Amino acid sequence: MANIIILGAGIGGMSAAYEIRDAIGKEHAITVVGDGPVFNFTPSNPWLAVGWRKPDEIRLNVTEPLESRNIRFVPTRANKVVAEANRLDLVDGSSLNYDYLVITTGPRLAFERVPGSGPEGFTQSVCTGPHAEKAWLSYEEFLKKPGPVVVGALQGASCFGPAYEFAMILDTDLRRRKLRDRVPMTFVTSEPYIGHMGLGGIGDSKGLLESEMRQRHIKWISNARVTSVEQGKINAEQLDEQSAVLKTHELPFSYSMFIPPFAGVDAVQGIEGLTNPGGFILIDEHQCNPTFPNIFAAGVCVAIPPVEVTPVPTGAPKTGLMIESMVTAIANNLRDVLAGKPMKARATWNAMCLADMGDSGFAFIALPQIPPRNVTKAMSGKWVHLAKVAYEKYFLRKMRKGKADPIYETYVMKAFGIDRLKLEENID
Structure with a gap:
């Protein structure tokens, strides 16, 4: 029997x-290690x-659903992966041994790289439930005395969709409250242009998002x-194409939200052969670490590497x-x-994004993620907003029942109406 830990x-x-x-x-043991028992639906x-959702509407205790599938859950944060000993040390001083480790931690949010940023500073974040x-x-508090708003993504960020989402959801909410005329809004991003998304643009994402922001009076x-x-x-400094300072900005704000730089989590930092200098897990074409072949990784x-130098x-x-x-x-x-048997499965690494804009939404597909691409689509409409709401309810319902249907089936088959087989084969 193998002992598999999912971190x-x-x-x-x-x-x-x-x-x-x-x-x-059922014959192999699976243990999930998480920082507390509460699952938060990040999207x-x-x-x-x-205030469009209450915390309890997007959260659930994962212990019972996991145990219903004979999966052990340990609600304790990891302190260190000891890869050479096949051991995971936890912050409470205990340890877990593994035969195989699957790392799915997501990133560490590196607010410290920009002084004054983050919830411990002067800007907000939507990266975690808290x-x-x-x-x-x-x-x-801001609604009691509205003023300028600045939203965006800091240098080193690798997730831009939520920044656009939040800016436009905020715009929608303020219009509904009849307060939008009192709130100048500015979007500040490390992207070389609006709609780059860290992907070199997807179709006419630049034109689509610029048009939407003009329509909403967001500079x-x-x-x-x-x-x-x-x-x-x-x-802030605005750079030119040669990375020289073109202009400096001092932007006043009464409310601000920024997506921070991402880094690897502390539990994997500094392990030679496991991570790159930023602390992100090195993998081969089978999602397996070349130095420690019993360690796999998925996700953020x-x-x-970046799609292109910016x-x-x-x-x-x-x-x-x-x-x-x-x-x-x-x-x-x-x-x-x-x-x-030898490993042969490989991830497709196609990119897709459903982003809500409050009363509508935009959707991007890039197959594959890195250009040139076989399929490129950029779309917008109220259907994207409705699809994301349906996705939220569908996924949380499945989670509560001890299931997690593939995300791509929900996104693609229910939202985009594209056949999964065709998608996997990169056929438009």
Whole structure:
């Protein structure tokens, strides 16, 4: 019997637990290690931050659903992966031994790289449930005395969709409250242009998003490097194509939200052969670490180089479709390894994004993620908003029942109406 540990209990970790259990059967042990027993549906955090969701509506205790599938859950944060000893040390001083380790931790949010940023500073975040709750409390105070708003993504961020989502959800909410005319809005991003998304653009994402932001009276500054945040003021430099400072900006704000730089989590930092200098997990084509072949990884914690060099550093995003594809490859490869067969499953690494805009939405598909591509689509409409709401309800319902249907099936088959087989074969 093999002992498999999954480190991380977010969307990637929970999907991995269920898919691996289905792939390898009941005779092997699976343990999920998470920082507390509560699963938070991260895609709903922008709604939570403006009061459109209550915390209990997007959260659930994962212990019972996991145990119903004969999966042990340990609600204790990891302290260190001791890869050479096949051991995971936890912060409470205990340890867990493993035969195979699957890392799905997501990133560490590196707010410290921009002084004054983050929930401990002067800006809000929607990257975690607690951050989104704090953002809502701050927003409630802001509504009593509206003023300028600055939203965006800091240099080193590798997830831009939530920044666009939050700016436009905020715009929608303020219009509904009849307060929008009192709130100048500016979008500040490290992307070289609006709609780059860390992917070099997808179809006409630039034109689509610029048009939407003009329609909503949201000004923007791209190629921006935020140098510091003070109480009520964003200090930023706008660079040219040669990375020289083109212009400096001092942006006043009464409310601000930024996506931070991402880094690898502390539990894997500094392990030679396991991570790159940023702490992201190195993997081969089978999602397996070359130095420690019994360690797999999926999701935002995986080391993926930027799609292209940009004047201000931007990371490549890992969308739900890509994460689920990684998880499926790991499940199939573990099944084969445990049966004494060579690994052959590979993730497709296609990119897809459904982003809510409050009263409508935009959707992107990039097959493959890195251009040139076989399929490129950029779309918008109210149907995207409705699809994301349906996805939220569908996924949480499945999670409560001890299931996690593949994310790509939900996104693609229910939202886009594209046949999964055609998608996997890169056929438009």
